[in-house]
Amino acid sequence: MYPEPLQDLIDEFGRLPGIGPKNAARLAFHLLRAGRDDAEHLSTAIAEMKRRTTYCPVCCSVSADGATCAICLDDRRDTTLICVVQDPRDLTVVEKSGSFSGRYHVLHGAMNPLEGIGEADLRIRELLIRVDGGGVGEVILCLNPTVEGDVTGMHLSRLLVPRGVKVTKIASGVPVGGDLEYADELTLGRAIEGRRSLDA
Ligand SMILES: [Zn+2]
Structure with a gap:
């Protein structure tokens, strides 16, 4: 027309x-x-x-021209803590909450058996390589409060706990079924502080 x-x-x-x-x-x-x-x-x-x-060769978040991202390069950050998120936008929300000073790992999605999205489609292997490299004490699962996020969290926990790292999950308070991206910073900050262990 x-x-x-x-x-x-x-x-x-x-x-x-x-x-x-x-x-x-x-x-x-x-x-x-x-x-x-x-x-x-x-x-x-x-x-x-x-x-x-x-993608950052360390945390798999977005970067430019093949470089390691600014967070992975920042040596003031706690290298023993890794916060696992589904999406680079979730990383930004956690950063804005100001309640996390460790490093991140971005999965680029969540497992979804109905849609055929499995472990190999996410950056899970890269996470295991980081953990196996040593020096990681705790992995915080900061995934969407959805069925897919829960399935992914359980799977990661099964892979990580036998490797001797503490695995924690952010507290509820993030709306169930919602996207982490839409959580407000205060809520997310509290959810990180109130995280609970999955390996107990
Ligand atoms: Zn990075």
Whole structure:
């Protein structure tokens, strides 16, 4: 209905999560009216993000150009504590809570037998390598309070406890069935402080 280049952009926006047809058209028309520089900055940012974003070789969180991330490089942080999260966005929420000073490990998802997502699809092997490397005293499971998060937590606990590390799980207080991403910082801070052991 619109000229092809404009309709193509509307269609691309429409494929993004949470963007319906009306919002897709609104964004496209916004860019049509915007200056050429603004539109080019956006297209460059998308291309550079795809080209340069990599995963930290230590914690598997996002980093740039193959580098180790700033948290893994920060030697003021407690290397005996690893907080396991599903998603890099969860890491950001825990960081903002200010209640954790150890390091992280990002799984990039959770186990979901119904959808065929198993251990091999997550960064679990990388976590075990870190633990087997020694020096880790406690692994804190900071996973979504969902069935998938619980299944993943139980599986990790079965793998980690025999390796002689303490495995703890954040306290309830994070809404059940919700995404950790939406927990407020205070709630999450308390949940980390109130974590309980799974190996008792
Ligand atoms: Zn890292």
